[in-house]
Amino acid sequence: MRAKTLDGQFKQDFSAERWGTDYAEGSAWQSSFATYHNFKGLIKAHGGAEAFNAKLTELCNQHPHYEVGGYAFEIHEMSEMAAVDFGQVALSNQPSFHLPYLFNYVGKPASTQVLVKQLMTRLFHTGWDGYPGDEDNGSMSGWYLFSSLGFYPVCPGSGEYVIGIPLFDRATIHLANGKTLMITTEGNQPHANFVSAIHLNQLCHDRLFFTHDELMAGANIQFTLGVVPTERQYNEQQTPFSMRVPH
Numbered sequence: 001m002r003a004k005t006l007d008g009q010f011k012q013d014f015s016a017e018r019w020g021t022d023y024a025e026g027s028a029w030q031s032s033f034a035t036y037h038n039f040k041g042l043i044k045a046h047g048g049a050e051a052f053n054a055k056l057t058e059l060c061n062q063h064p065h066y067e068v069g070g071y072a073f074e075i076h077e078m079s080e081m082a083a084v085d086f087g088q089v090a091l092s093n094q095p096s097f098h099l100p101y102l103f104n105y106v107g108k109p110a111s112t113q114v115l116v117k118q119l120m121t122r123l124f125h126t127g128w129d130g131y132p133g134d135e136d137n138g139s140m141s142g143w144y145l146f147s148s149l150g151f152y153p154v155c156p157g158s159g160e161y162v163i164g165i166p167l168f169d170r171a172t173i174h175l176a177n178g179k180t181l182m183i184t185t186e187g188n189q190p191h192a193n194f195v196s197a198i199h200l201n202q203l204c205h206d207r208l209f210f211t212h213d214e215l216m217a218g219a220n221i222q223f224t225l226g227v228v229p230t231e232r233q234y235n236e237q238q239t240p241f242s243m244r245v246p247h
Contacts, residue, residue: 001032020070040242092133110229179218196226
């Protein structure tokens with residue numbers, strides 16, 4: 001995402017690693033995927049699912065370099081990104097919270113699963129420095145709690161939670177309406193980085209999201225984890241919410 005000048009021309013001398021000026025607490029890497037309501041449009045703009053998947057992979061698999069840019073000095077968000085080797089994911093700050101879940105939108109949930117599990121287990125712990133960055137108003141705890149349950153609200157208001165990978169063997173949520181949401185995980189070992197099967201109320205669940213109504217009705221969700229990814233094809237109805245893209 002490159003900024004334009006007042007006369008509508010794209011700015012020259014562009015660097016995707018330059019922080020500040022046109023980007024708040026990040027660079028173009030962290031700011032270019034914030035189309036929460038219309039990821040299909042963003043995928044189309046990249047040239048399709050394969051190209052978008054390649055861009056997300058590039059985001060994760062590069063060095064966490066930064067240029068101080070408009071800040072003119074190193075701010076703590078830069079230091080926090082560089083302190084851990086997760087490429088440009090920069091989970092230490094809110095603009096990146098949804099990034100690990102975007103592989104689901106192109107039918108590549110295994111990449112989301114292994115990334116989310118590694119982020120949860122390597123960047124969070126119970127020590128004094130147990131968060132990878134700012135705990136702004138509970139946002140980072142919110143990311144961790146949702147992710148540890150196995151799903152995350154990428155687009156609030158859509159009524160959907162994008163599926164990741166659960167962290168615990170068992171979790172029970174007592175909902176405000178008196179119902180209970182029970183989540184159990186089989187094969188939950190440190191080396192099991194992938195979801196091989198999901199059952200919702202004993203029925204096979206083949207969508208890459210849960211709906212709010214499904215969870216609030218009270219449900220039993222069973223995840224089965226595996227040590228290698230299970231390759232599947234996903235149709236449009238099985239991928240998470242996005243606005244319709246005109247042909």
